[in-house]
Amino acid sequence: MLEFDFIEKQYLGLNKMSLTRRMSLAIFCFVAYYWRESHEKSGELYFFLGIAIMVISISLLFILHFKTQVKNGSIILDGLWTSRKIKIDTVSVVSVKKVQYSKYILNRAVYNLHLKGTIRFYTRGTDAVELIDKDGLVYLIGSQKSEELTRVIQNKLS
Secondary structure (H helix, E strand, O other), X not given: OOOOOEEEEEEHHHOHHHHHHHHHHHHHHHHHHHHHHHHOOOOHHXXXXXXXXXXXXXXXXXXXXXXXXXXXXXXXXXXXXXXXXXXXXXXXXEEEEEEEOOOOOOOOOEEEEXXXXXXXXXXXXOEEEEEEEOOXXXXXXXXXXXXXXXXXHHHHHO
């Protein structure tokens, strides 16, 4: 059996930006239902739409966005159903450090996004691990356990 040095699972429903958007829509639907109910009797559609948005939000809490694993000298990032599995060998990693993912409060969830010279993986949180490999590629991996991930990768490097 393969031994894992680090495993972290990040779920899609826990992203602040998506959660805020869904809750705002649900609140709008409930307010519209309340307003329409006192003036007309055709407001039930808004109520059921608000309930549907809440059910979808709850179900998204259980959908895995991506899983970060460190095992056998490699970092494996496994995404949703149709996403490619990304494997980064720790032998090719030159430096690793904990950084702030973004200066913004709300960030969208991304997987394997190539933007401004970095390859980004993010679901939620404020911290990330920045990896630079021998080819000069910069990987930015958002993590809830960034200290632990940084420590495990640094141990693999030395």
